[in-house]
Amino acid sequence: MVLLLLFNIFGTLYGFYWYQFQLEITPLIFIPFVPDSPTASMFFVFVLIGFLMNKHFKYMEALALLTLFKYGTWAVVMNVLTFIHGAPISLVAIMLIVSHGAMAIQALLYIPFYHIEFRHFAVAAIWTIHNDVIDYVYGMMPIYHTLDDFKDHIGYFTFWLSILSIWIVYYFGVQKPKTKTTLSSYNV
Numbered sequence: 001m002v003l004l005l006l007f008n009i010f011g012t013l014y015g016f017y018w019y020q021f022q023l024e025i026t027p028l029i030f031i032p033f034v035p036d037s038p039t040a041s042m043f044f045v046f047v048l049i050g051f052l053m054n055k056h057f058k059y060m061e062a063l064a065l066l067t068l069f070k071y072g073t074w075a076v077v078m079n080v081l082t083f084i085h086g087a088p089i090s091l092v093a094i095m096l097i098v099s100h101g102a103m104a105i106q107a108l109l110y111i112p113f114y115h116i117e118f119r120h121f122a123v124a125a126i127w128t129i130h131n132d133v134i135d136y137v138y139g140m141m142p143i144y145h146t147l148d149d150f151k152d153h154i155g156y157f158t159f160w161l162s163i164l165s166i167w168i169v170y171y172f173g174v175q176k177p178k179t180k181t182t183l184s185s186y187n188v
Helices: 002-018 020-024 028-032 038-051 058-084 091-109 118-136 143-174
Strands: none
Touching: 002 020, 002 038, 020 028, 028 118, 038 058, 038 091, 058 091, 058 118, 091 143, 118 143
């Protein structure tokens, strides 16, 4: 668990570094909503800290599950699309695909351990839809120059990915009856 926490801390810091150029040109009011993936992994860092303390930060659990799955999946798709549309395949691009794929997978793997109630789900859902509006109405989406001609299509895809992610959190995190799985039962 500590190793997973360290990987996520490193990934979060690298993610904020990756966004530095976009953050420099972002109006101050939008800054909390621009670095999507590092913010998602930051939510998971708090979840892991809670797990290590034998606590549940339920809002963070809902935000982590929803945003890790959404932005992990989104980044994998966008990076593959850049290859399809002529961007060179590089080690950084491969690392982004692998690390974001891992984000989505770890979100799903930890579902049995989250203690999400409807109010936590509602906040995460509102955050996510609000973030989509900031990205695609106010033009703050991540910069992928290779895909500039497809922003409307990407916005549409992102909307439906958000709906899928919200459904996953509701169905598996809120709706499904819990059997109070704890990490200690797995000797983690």
